[in-house]
Amino acid sequence: MxxxxxxxxxxxxxxxxxxxxxxxxxxxxxxxxxxxxxxxxxxxxxxxxxxxxxxxxxxxxxxxxxxxxxxxxTIAGGAVVDDSFLVTKVLIGINLAVFVAVLALGDRFVDELSLIGYAYNPQLGEVVGLADGEWYRLVTSMFLHQELSHIAFNMLALWFLGRMVEPALGRGRFLALYLLSGLGGDVFVYLLNAPNQATIGASGAIFGLVGAFAVLLRRMKLDMGPVVLIILFSVVLTFVRPGEISWQAHLGGLLTGGLLALGMVYAPRERRTLVQAVVVAAVTVAIVAALIARTAYLT
Incomplete structure (x- = not known):
């Protein structure tokens, strides 16, 4: 003690x-x-x-x-536990395991799991992508990295932000926010990016944590400087490395995570669980509706 x-x-x-x-x-x-x-x-x-x-x-x-x-x-109503970073460590472990699989299995593994809207794959000799019903790519792409620098930067960001956000939300709420933020980033990519452009990485989910961190700082009336610096750094990288940084995933994850965090930490105490469930359900429905609409347009 x-x-x-x-x-x-x-x-x-x-x-x-x-x-x-x-x-x-x-x-x-x-x-x-x-x-x-x-x-x-x-x-x-x-x-x-x-x-x-x-x-x-x-x-x-x-x-x-x-x-x-x-x-x-916790501030969001979650249970206070001894290992308050467990989900963060598990997510990092999954990302690292998938990265090892990429190194072992090569580009074919990446092609089959990356986020892509609608494209003809000459290696497979068939059309692939979300619009062809391969919705599993929404989840697999969130844990997929090819370059050491890419996964190193994302995992450092996940460790830093996870240690701030997970203890404040609790395990279940943190995991829901992380996954839905990743899906929100994927949806923005699906809506705004070229259908045949492949995207990988945990950036959408991580920027969801940035949005949640901003809401928590505001809720606790603390300095917003760290969040502003993270966002400015991302904007600079987007212009310095055009075509390599998915601003669509960043923006979608940031908005999704911020919205979910607002519902989680500002929900009235007497109806906290109900309000949080409604917010999570509304975000999920919006994501599914956007996916269906974009798929109908492409097909």
């Missing part, structure tokens, strides 16, 4: 913000409403007013009555 500080306030960090009492290296602008110690997104537990630290919740000063009411919850 982490040792609590002698005083309720920690020393200010490099940016003038106090550090989380459980994670000294993490600056934060949020404090426990009961003991007033500074807490980071991983440690904050939703309370009737503001947030509480895990220790105050465990000692019976939670938000309701009885064990169930006092159970630690």
């Amino acid at each position: 982490d040792q609590a500080p002698d005083s309720p306030r920690e020393s200010a960090g490099s940016h003038g913000l106090p550090s989380c009492y459980r994670h000294p290296g993490r600056e934060t602008g949020i404090s426990c409403t009961r003991c007033e110690r500074p807490i980071c997104p991983e440690c904050m537990v939703s309370a009737s007013v503001g947030f509480q630290c895990p220790e105050c919740v465990r000692t019976g000063s939670g938000t309701g009555h009885g064990p169930a009411a006092n159970r630690p919850r």
Whole structure:
């Protein structure tokens, strides 16, 4: 168990913000409403007013009555767990495993799993793509990378953002946001890109985490500078490396992740689960409708 500080306030960090009492290296602008110690997104537990630290919740000063009411919850209502980065680590593991498979099996493996709308593949001697019913490509392309620099950059971004977003949302909500953001990025590619242009990579899902991170910073009234820098860096890369960066996937993932996060962290407490389910369902329906409409147009 982490040792609590002698005083309720920690020393200010490099940016003038106090550090989380459980994670000294993490600056934060949020404090426990009961003991007033500074807490980071991983440690904050939703309370009737503001947030509480895990220790105050465990000692019976939670938000309701009885064990169930006092159970630690994230800002979005998810369960607080010991390994708060588990889903992030599993996603990174899947991406790395698929990358090893690409190195072993070669371009043919990539051709069969990449995101492509509608095209004639001379190697297979047939038409391939989403418009031909190969909707599995929406998911497989999200875990597909060919170059070491590509997967290294994406996995570093996933590790950084996942460690911020997953503890704040909880495992289930984080996984739903990640996958739907990836699908949202794929849909924008399908709608706006040339049908015969293949696209791969986790960028759409990762930019969904960027959108969610921005919403969380806004919700906790913290500095938005890190998100602005990430977006500006992506815009610069798009112009520096035209044709190599899928701005459609970035934009689609960013909007999808931001919208989902808004529904998850701003849902009213008394109807939180219902509102979150409606938002997730509405985004899913919109994605499916866009896929059906584009497919009908291409065919």
